[in-house]
Amino acid sequence: MEIQNDCVVAIHYTLTNAEGDVIDSSEGRDPLKYLHGYGNIIRGLEQALAGKTVGEALNVVIEAVDAYGEREEDLVQEVPRAAFQGIDDIEVGMQFHAQTPDGGAIPVKIIAVDDSTVTVDGNHELAGERLFFAVTIEDIRVASPEEIDHGHVH
Numbered sequence: 001m002e003i004q005n006d007c008v009v010a011i012h013y014t015l016t017n018a019e020g021d022v023i024d025s026s027e028g029r030d031p032l033k034y035l036h037g038y039g040n041i042i043r044g045l046e047q048a049l050a051g052k053t054v055g056e057a058l059n060v061v062i063e064a065v066d067a068y069g070e071r072e073e074d075l076v077q078e079v080p081r082a083a084f085q086g087i088d089d090i091e092v093g094m095q096f097h098a099q100t101p102d103g104g105a106i107p108v109k110i111i112a113v114d115d116s117t118v119t120v121d122g123n124h125e126l127a128g129e130r131l132f133f134a135v136t137i138e139d140i141r142v143a144s145p146e147e148i149d150h151g152h153v154h
Contacts, residue, residue, distance in 0.1 A: 006036030
């Protein structure tokens with residue numbers, strides 16, 4: 001069976017950056033399972049896996065635009081420290097969810113703190129990065145109607 005939309009795919013993977021540093025891996029864990037065609041993994045990797053079969057191994061380079069996007073400098077903002085009422089110790093590296101104008105929420109990371117302002121970054125930590133995946137396809141099956149309806153693996 002080939003990987004196509006509406007298939008549940010199980011893969012083992014190792015993700016590295018341009019310097020060869022391991023960012024993430026399924027080594028020592030169960031394979032990652034996802035529903036193909038539903039945006040449950042980054043677009044570039046999903047496209048690279050289409051048409052592959054169980055047992056295939058591949059190395060894939062994913063450009064930022066097909067991974068977590070390019071960095072957007074307008075997602076880096078200084079906000080008044082008063083916006084963090086009730087939080088006494090604000091430190092670089094802390095993560096929060098910020099409310100968007102449309103009522104949604106995006107994760108932000110604190111990148112700088114001073115007496116009056118806190119600088120937050122709403123970019124994904126891998127935005128702007130070229131990613132390198134080593135992938136082995138472990139299993140492919142047809143998704144259940146419920147999985148297709150919900151858009152993810154059960």
